[in-house]
Amino acid sequence: MEQRSAVNIANSLEHMIFDGTFADGDRLDEVRLAEQFGVSRTPLREALQRLESSGLVTLIPRRGAFVRQPGPLELLEMFEVMAELEAVCARLAARRMSNEALEELRHANTRCQMAAEAQDSDLYYAENERFHATIYRESGNSFLEQESLKLQKRLRPFRRQQLRFRGRMAQSLTEHEAIVAALTSGDSNAAANALRDHVTVQGERFQSLMAGLKAAAS
Template structure:
């Protein structure tokens, strides 16, 4: 058992590193993840690599294919739109419940996360904004006080991570996102569940120009070289 724990922790670390590489486009949709090559790259045995790939497959970030092994998942625009549609409803539900159930400590945490996003926005740092944006949304999920709902929201949020991150590279999206966050915070602190749900749904849904922007960014991601994507 003592030998299993370090291996498990290492596999989780590797999973996070590879996930980050997928999110930033270093490992592009459709590219193969060879266990032996990854083991050599990270200086580990194939066991933690295999465990990391299983974790990524469970999150939907990679596909395990016969004879090809692990491949970075390639999601089409129609499927992406469906996933964002579900994500918008999950977040709306979290917002509705959070407006009723959020504790004083969680209110402070939400405002603190919002202020941190403001600093990243002012610094024009989309990667840092994205990291802090995740914190903001996690606080919302927790504040719903519905563990099952939070688990589902976190799982789909993680699945959409590469694409939500891409959105922040669209011109003026950080400023728009921050303004939408402010409106969400105001609704939740006012205890208006329906308004919070409506604003979160609009914040996450990918429709109209935002869908076109996402598809355009996705095309760039698929054609970029690792150096360009990083």
């Protein structure tokens, strides 16, 4: 864990929060983390300030920094917003997308298909992200693209598990094809609905997963 500079520390901490090194509500001890990173408290505090604006930690004055993992309710809300954001991207992309970009999208989906045939869910996940990112980009609105990428990144750790559901990759592929078809025909409403449903399914899967966990815990 030899890392220098305040901005890199923020990224490292972000990663550690995402991969579950810290649980929800954990206090981030400044001196402890500072010596772990081999820096003083000053750059570490600057990193914490950044994480607070990203919503990953809560900064309570005179008390410290606490990691703030989204709860089930907030996650559902975020999935709902993600679905709507992607629907907007699709609607805009349906009108603005070039033929070259459509070809690129089909290529991305082909790579998804290969990953699915190899039953490689990690690879599928990576290619799937590129498929979606292509649609964000082709919305022709960089601000929308950036916002979508931000939320995609934020939801990544929670989305990832879902591909391990049996048959999910195959279903996802089918939905991709419907999306490509709608974008090809330039039908913006169909594209928006297809993408919204595609993402919403993941949110619902997540909901049932959470319900299962909750039932198991009681």
